[in-house]
Amino acid sequence: MADIQIGKAPKNYAVLPFYAGGAFFLLCIAVALFAIIPELKGYYAAPHLVSVVHMFTIGWASMIMMGATYQLLPVICEHHLFSSRLSLLSFLCMFTGALLLISAFWWFQTGWLMLTGGGLIWLASVAYWINVVSTGGACDRxxxxxxxxxxxxxxxxxxxxxxxxxxxxxxxxxxxxxxxxxxxxxxxxxxxxxxxxxxxxxxxxxxxxxxxxxxxxxxxxxxxxxxxxxxxxxxxxxxxxxxxxxxxxxxxxxxxxxxxxxxxxxxxxxxxxxxxPLDLQMKHSMLAFAFLLLAILLLPVVYRWDHQWSIIYGMLLLMGWVSSLILGQTFKTLPFIVWNARYKQWNGKFKIPLPRQLYTEWRLQWQFRLYLLSIGLWLLAVFTHNEWLAYAAALSWLGMALCYAVNVVEILFHRVQIPDHVGTVHTRSVLS
Amino acid sequence: MLELSIQDPYFHDKMKVVDALHQVIDPELFVNIIDLGLVYDIDFTTNDRLVITMTLSTPHCPLGEAIEAGIHHVLEPLFPNKTIEVNIVWEPPWNFEMMTPEGRRQLGIEDYE
Missing domain, CATH: 1.20.120 (Four Helix Bundle (Hemerythrin (Met), subunit A))
Structure with missing residues (x-):
């Protein structure tokens, strides 16, 4: 009877590539930020800026959000994910499409490169939509x-x-x-x-x-x-x-x-x-809502004056609201996903690490500190038009991105050490 | 909530089960399933079977399989002649009032009234 009542996590390949892809693009953003500093005073829809915005929105935010949704959908809808293969397909389209589209913006190649990249991302979104609607449709509640x-x-x-x-x-x-x-x-x-x-x-x-x-x-x-x-x-x-x-x-x-x-x-x-008590991950999440409120308060100013305020508005939404939420929630979800895949059959058999022990805590603490420093410096740099402050902000962002990416890699490549005397284990299904 | 009576003919065996289940941790909350109040009943009345009736802190929690495996691993060596069955139920739904004082202390909510 329990077979139909306990949630079965989606296959690893349906979720984990999105976290790896997101970490990759966060590092790309960190490098690209150095290159766009001289352009911050210019038009906000300049090719390099649009390219970085798409690194944020497609490569980083959408990538992680899609992966996290595939993991959370079965919990929210109380039903198994409709198709893990469709999830993998959406990742392949999303990753390739993001690379093509971001390159097209960076070198401003309108035409087949931009349209192919955009087309692949559209396909990824349709595959995602089918998975969400089909999983949600099967849920009675x-x-x-x-x-x-x-x-x-x-x-x-x-x-x-x-x-x-x-x-x-x-x-x-x-x-x-x-x-x-x-x-x-x-x-x-x-x-x-x-x-x-x-x-x-x-x-x-x-x-x-x-x-x-x-x-x-x-x-x-x-x-x-x-x-x-x-x-x-x-x-x-x-x-x-x-x-x-x-x-x-x-x-x-x-x-x-x-x-x-x-x-x-x-x-x-x-x-x-x-x-x-709030842990660091939840502090990141609470901070995200503060950034969203700030961005909303700025809306009339952006509408009236545009330009620099548009850049600050965009920063508050992408570097603030969306990024802060993801930076925190990654370490509330990814360690559990990997722990479940590696350790579910060994629970109670020998002393196993907890999910939070799959990454390095001090790196998460530095990620949070550098993130705060970077956001503060970015806002100050755009306000004061000071390039040196912007380079310091980009350097902090790079440090933060490295802390995040190394922790993600550490979790993804975590290996189980099995003692010799363990014997047989209880399994209810063929392990993925 | 799990309640044990000293008049119960299986009291001794049930205490062994409760002791063993203290080793099974809910990985989401880092607290064992007894102190979380997830275990509702321990049943020895059916021949050759030991049935654990329990719930999960989140319906359809993907970590449920890990908890179930943990229960089998700690109970099978103690009761080798019994088939261990884990019966997951959603009624009554779990809430934090079902936790023991120790469970609340471990979650940092000992001041909860």
């Missing part, structure tokens, strides 16, 4: 986390479709809407659709789970879902027709209301937590 995951996957497909369509406009212009408007639509659907809704769904499940907290205010999550999606749909219909105007402002207010409802739900669970 209705809850808001599932709705958020399905809507996030749908917005992901919309984001990649809009991205590919925008890339097409460089080669074959087919609409009267200017490319910068398409870029803004593509960027905001990605941020408020794909990232925000995935983070809303996953964080409202994981944060209460990790902190042993509970919120009974499910209606806040429901409100968050409707406000976020309502605002986004209005924006998507209105922006291509009229450009960014007052109606976009109303859509933005609706999305911000949705964010407020979601954060208030998480905060309620945080207040009612019974596990009071």
């Amino acid at each position: 209705h809850h808001m986390q599932k709705c958020f995951l399905v809507s996030a996957a749908s917005w992901f497909v919309m984001t990649t479709s809009l991205g590919w369509f925008t890339a097409l406009q460089f080669v074959y212009p087919s609409t009267s809407v200017p490319i910068p408007i398409w870029l803004k639509i593509h960027a905001h659907v990605g941020l408020a659709g794909w990232f925000l809704q995935l983070i809303s769904g996953v964080s409202s499940k994981l944060i209460p789970m990790f902190l042993l907290g509970k919120s009974k205010k499910e209606n806040r999550l429901r409100a968050a879902f409707f406000w976020q999606n309502g605002g986004l749909i209005i924006f998507l219909i209105q922006a291509p027709l009229q450009g960014i105007d007052w109606l976009s402002g109303i859509a933005a207010v609706m999305i911000v209301a949705g964010i407020a409802f979601q954060i208030s739900y998480v905060y309620d669970a945080f207040q009612h937590r019974v596990r009071k």
Whole structure:
């Protein structure tokens, strides 16, 4: 009977490559940041800056989010993952597509390189959407986390479709809407659709789970879902027709209301937590929400003055909100995934390490310190137009990325030391 | 919640089971499954079988298999003539009030009322 009740983790190949890919792109970002420093004073949509933004959004954030979702979907939907092979296919498309697209932006090669890269990423998003919808569809219980995951996957497909369509406009212009408007639509659907809704769904499940907290205010999550999606749909219909105007402002207010409802739900669970001390991973996560709030407060300033404020706005969202969350949650999920794969059959048989012992704690502490230092220096450097501060910030970011990547590699390549006297083990299934 | 009575004819064996299950750790919370209050019942009444009825801290938790393997590994040497069965249930759902004071202390929530 227990066979149908205990969750079976997806195959390792469905999840782990995404973490390796994400770590690889985080290192690429760290190197590329040095190269773009002289361009920070220029146009925010310059090729190198757009390339780095796509390293963040596709190579780093989407990569890790997809891998983590494949692991968490069965827990959230209480059903096995629809297809591990489809997950692997989505990784191969995503990784290759990211390499091609980022290269195309860096050397500004509009044409087949950009369109092929974008096409592969679109395929990855469709494979992801099929997996999410099929796993969620098999789940009998209705809850808001599932709705958020399905809507996030749908917005992901919309984001990649809009991205590919925008890339097409460089080669074959087919609409009267200017490319910068398409870029803004593509960027905001990605941020408020794909990232925000995935983070809303996953964080409202994981944060209460990790902190042993509970919120009974499910209606806040429901409100968050409707406000976020309502605002986004209005924006998507209105922006291509009229450009960014007052109606976009109303859509933005609706999305911000949705964010407020979601954060208030998480905060309620945080207040009612019974596990009071916060570990470093949770501090990273809490910090992420602070960055999101700061970015929202900046919205009117960005709309009014644009330029440098746009760069700060982007930094708060990508280096702050999204990165801080991933930097922390990686070490809340990856060690468990690897531990489960390596040690589940040895539990109780001999003394085995705990998941948190699969990586080096001092490296995680330095990752957190260097991250804080780097973010602080970046904001100061952009405010003061000081290149030396920017180089110091990039150096801190490189140190942080190295701490993260080495820990990830340490976990991924962890080997089990089996004592000679162990004997037979209990297994309920063929071990992957 | 697991309750043992000294009048129970299997009291001695059940105490051995409880002692052994203290070695099985929930890897998510780093606390053993007895102090977490995950074990609901220990049943010796069926011939040749020892049935552990328990829950998991998170429904459909992928670490459930590891916990189940741990239970088999600690109980099989103690009861070689019994078939060990682990029966996972979701009712009543687990919550932190089911933890023992020791479990709460290990999680740093001893001040919880």
